[in-house]
Amino acid sequence: MRHIEIMDTTLRDGEQTSGVSFSASEKLTIAQLLLTELKVDRIEIASARVSEGEFQAVKKITSWAAQAGFLDRVEVLTFVDGGTSVQWMMDAGAKVMNLLTKGSLNHLQHQLKKTPEQHFAEIQATIELANSKGLLVNVYLEDWSNGMRNSKEYVLRYLDFITQLPVKRVLLPDTLGVLTYWETGEYIKELVARYPNTHFDFHAHNDYDLGTANALEAVRNGIHGLHLTVNGMGERAGNAPLASVIAVLNDYQKDVKTSVCEKSLYSVSKLVETFSGFRIPANKPVVGENVFTQTAGIHADGDKKNNLYFNELMPERFGRERKYALGKTSGKANIENNLAALGIQLSDSDLKKVTQRIIELGDRKEVVTQNDLPYIISDVLDSDAIEERVQVLNYVLTHSKDLRPSVTLKISVDGEIFEEHAQGDGQYDAFMHALAIIFEKNGQKLAQLTDYAVRIPPGGESDALCETIITWNHGGKELITRGLDCDQTVSAIKATQKMLNLI
Template sequence: MTESPRTVRIMDTTLRDGEQTQGVSFSPDEKTNIAKVLLDLVRVDRIEVASARVSPGELDAVANIVDWAARRGLAERVEVLGFVDGGRSVDWITRAGGRVLNLLAKGSEKHCVGQLGKTLDTHAADVRETVGLALARGLKVNCYLEDWSNGYQDKPAYVYGLVERLADVGIAHFMLPDTLGVMTPERVFCAMSDMILRFPGLLFDFHPHNDYGLGTANCLAAAQAGVAAVHCTVNCLGERAGNASLAEVAVNLRDQLGFEIGIDETHLARVSELVEYFSGKRVADNAPIVGADVFTQTAGIHADGDKKGSLYHTRLSPERFARRRKYALGKLAGKASLAKNLERLDISLSEENQRRVLARIVELGDSKKTITTEDLPFIIAEVLDSKDYNHAQLLACNVSSSLDLESTASIKICLGDEVVTAAGSGNGAFDAFINALTKPLKRNGITLPELKDYEVRIPKGGRADALTECIITWDTERGSIKTRGVHANQVFAAIAATMRMLNILMHGAAAERPADVPDAVV
C-alpha cells in the first residue's frame, strides 16, 4: 500500500512580524495588495496581517483585507495578533471584521514572572478569560506561547503546565515560537516531538526566527516532527535577522522532505519583488529561489556541461518558478557561455567572430566591467566594426537644473539619416531629456518602453569625480531588459543607457538585418 504524502500548512506573517523589520512600514493599500497575492496567487494557507490596536491605519488595512477575503471565502485565513488586555484586542479585531485572533501569551516562566509579574495560574486564568471573550464574539483563537524555546529549555514544567491549563478552552492552534532564534534543528525536532506526543489532541505550529541562520532548517525539523503548520515571511523579513524565507521553506518541504503543500511556486518571485518594492529592503542577488543571480551560471565549464547534456541542472529549474536560466558574460566565460547568450538573442556568428567577441568579453570582464546579454549586440558591433547599432546618435545635448525651477534639456539627434533638434523640460534633468527625446521619436512612430527601475552607483571608495554607472530596467513587450551607461555625470550616464535602449528598439524594428546578425532584440 502506498504511503499517503505528508502535509503541513504554511502561515505567512510578512504583514505582521515582517513589519517588525527595522524601517519597514506598509501602508493599508500595500498590505492589501500583498495579502491578495499571498492568498490568491501564491496560495499560502494562512496570513497574519497586523497587530491589534496599533493605529487607525492598521485598522483600515485589516478591514480592507478581510472584506476582500470574505468576498472570496477566505476570511478564515486572515489572522491578527492580539493581547491579554481585558478584551480591547477582541473589540479591535471585531470592529475590523476579523475572524481569527492570534493571542499572545507568555511561553516562559522568565517572561511570565519578569515581564508580567504574575504566577502561572494567574496568567493562565487571564488567558482563559480573553479566549472566552473572543469565542463569545465569534472569533477563532490561536495562541502564541512567546519565548517558548527558552521556556522549554529553562523550565519545561512551566510550558507543560500552561498548555495543560489551556488545553480545554477552545484554542485551535498552539503556536510555539523560537522568539530569539536560539534553537538548532535537532532541538526543534526533539522539543516538537515531545509536545506533540505529550498533547496528542492539540495542534501545534512552529514560528522560527533566523538569528543563527537556521530558520529554514528549523522549519523542516518541525515539519518532520509532525507540526500542523510552520510560519514564514517573504524575503525573510522580521525582527533582527528576520524569519524563515517563504520561498526556501516551501521548496525544501517539497524537494527535501516530500511534503504536500498548496503553494504555487510560479508566483514566489512575483511576491518577493512586490514585498521588496513596498518594504524598500533589497533582496540579495544570490538569495535562494528569488535572487536575481541564482539561475545564472558564471563558469564557462558549467555552460559547456549544460550545452552538452544539462549536466549542471537540478530540480531547481528556473522554469519551475516562471524564471529563465542565464549564462554570465565575463572573464570566466567560455565558448558555451557566449553560445547560450547568442542563442537567446537569436544571433548567429561564425566561429572566428565568436572567438573575437569572446576575447573582448574576457577583456572587459578582467577590467571589472558588468556585461549583460543586452550588451552583446554592442560588443559584437564594436568587434566587427559594424554600424548596425548606430540607428540613433546623440550629436549634442545641453541640460540645466536650477533650484525651484523646472530643468531643461536641448538635444541634437540623428535618427537614421535625419538630424533633428528638440527641447523639453521636466522634473529633473533626466526627465527633461526624456521629454525632449520623445518629440522627434513620436514623429517617427517610436515609443520608449516604460522605465521599470533606475539604479545609479559608483565604485566602492570612489571619489566625487568617479565614473557613475547607471543601469535602467525597461519593461518591453518581450520582457524586462537592462541597459547601462557610464559617465562622470550621472545624468549623462542615464542618457547613454537610454540611447542604448533606443538603438535596440530601432534595430528590432528594422526590416532588413545583416546575415551575420539576424536579430539582436531580446
C-alpha cells in the first residue's frame, strides 16, 4: 500500500481563520497532540517573521520537538528575502523550511514585478544558503492552480529548474480554492508522470466546497502528500478538513494508507474548537455534533432492523456514539431508544402520551434531550419519576463594578439544609463555586461542565425567555440539561438543579 504523508497546517494556515489567534502554550499543546495522538506525519506551525509572539511559540514547539525526536517533522513557512527567514529559522531552532515562491506568471509579474530568471536566481541563492546552515527545504508554488490553468509553460519551466536543486518536497497549493476535481486529477497526473523522482504535496482550499473531493482526486492520481487542517480552518472558506479527508481515504481509496489515528480526530477537533473559539457546525462531517444523531423515527426503527440506515461512517471509529434525537419527527422508536438508555420502560398507552408531548415541544422549537425524559414523564403521567432530592431554596447574586461577583446560596439535600458563600468570575461561576464547596464537604463531586449554550428567540425583547442548555460529564457519561427563564443566570441555575438530581 502507498503511504500518503499528511501534513497538518492548522497552526499556520488554519490560524489565518478570521478572528483566530492561538497563544504560545495553546500552539504547543496542539502541536503535541497532532504528532503524538493524531499521529500526522508533519506539522506546519507558523510563518517566519510574523511577530515576536509567533517566534516564542515556535521556540517552545521546536524545543519540545527536539527532545521528543520530532524536530524534522516540524515545518515553518519562509520567504525569498535575502536570508532573513533563514536566520529567523536558525534563531527559532527550526530545521525544515517551506519556501514560498511564485507558481503562476500572473503572481510573478504583478506582485513581484520580476522576470522568471530573476526569481529563479533568488530562489536558488536562498536554498543554497539554507542548505549550508543545515536546513531542509520544501518549496511552495503559490497560486499553482491558476498557473496550470493560465501559464502552464511557466510552471513546467519552473519545475524543470526546481527539481534539479536540493529540495525535499514540492508543495502544490490551490491557493484560491478554484480547482474542480477533474482539473486536480489531470494536473497532478501530468506532473507525477513528468517528474517521477519528485515528492509532490497537494494543498487544497475549500472556496467551492471541493477541498475533500480535490484531495481524493490528487491521491487517486499519484500525489505523495496532503496538507489538511483540523475542522477545515483556514482563510476565507478554509482548507480541506482533516477528519473528512481521512475518512474518505480510509473508505474509498483502498490502495493507500495514512498514519492518522481516526479515534483521536474528534477529541483533537473539540480541543482546537475550544482554543480557537471557532465553532464546529453541528452538521460538520465526522466531528459535528449532529452527524451521528438519527432524528426521524423511521430511521431509528430501521436501525433495529438489520441496521438499514447505517453506512461505513460508524461513530465508534471516531470514539463517538450514535444518538437518537427527540423532537416532532422522533416517532416511537427514537423515544424507546432513549428510554432504554435510561433504563425506563413504559406501557404502550403511556408511551403514546409521552410521544405526543415531545411532538408538542418540538412544534414550539424547544430542545428536548434524553435527560429531559424523566421530567416529561413526571409531568405527563403525573408520576414521581423524578425525585427532587436536591432543591435550590434561595440565593442572593451580586454584581458590582470593580468587585468580584458573589453568591450566598441555600440548598436542601435530602431534607438537610446547607448554606455557603463564594465569589467567582461571574454570577454563575460564583454559584458553581458555592455549590462545589457544599458537595465537597459531603465528599461528593459535581459533574464537570463541558459546554454552555444560550438561546434567545430571534427578535425577542429584553424580557424574552432565555433557554440555557448545559452539557456535563459525570463519570464518563454525558448529561444535557436545560433551564428556561427571563434571566440568563437563573435559567442556568435551573439547568444545574436538574443535573444535581440526575447524578
